Amino acid sequence: MPEMNYDKKLRGWTLSQADYADQLLVVTCQLCRTTHRYRPRDILKFRRDTSLARVRFRCEPCRSGDYINVKVQQLEGSDYGTLVVRKLVRVKTVQMPIWEDGTL
Numbered sequence: 001m002p003e004m005n006y007d008k009k010l011r012g013w014t015l016s017q018a019d020y021a022d023q024l025l026v027v028t029c030q031l032c033r034t035t036h037r038y039r040p041r042d043i044l045k046f047r048r049d050t051s052l053a054r055v056r057f058r059c060e061p062c063r064s065g066d067y068i069n070v071k072v073q074q075l076e077g078s079d080y081g082t083l084v085v086r087k088l089v090r091v092k093t094v095q096m097p098i099w100e101d102g103t104l
């Protein structure tokens with residue numbers, strides 16, 4: 001069986017489509033081997049709908065986004081009540097000053 005081209009699949013699949021299809025995003029950091037599963041509807045609470053290839057993740061333990069691999073997992077009935085997912089607790093808004101040089 002040929003290897004599925006995940007990059008191509010992720011480009012043509014959006015967060016809302018994945019959510020509608022009962023899919024999770026499986027995000028693995030290949031540097032520290034940490035894997036988390038996210039529900040697309042949680043991500044849609046703080047960013048607009050976009051293709052899965054454009055959603056950027058950062059590894060929490062090693063703070064890097066350079067070694068992140070994203071895959072899609074189809075939910076099965078037996079996953080409910082057993083599969084561990086990252087649940088969105090709240091969205092924190094950070095105020096950040098933006099500076100530029102200008103004349104008086």
Ligand SMILES: [Zn+2]
Binds near residue numbers: 060
């Ligand atoms: Zn990591």
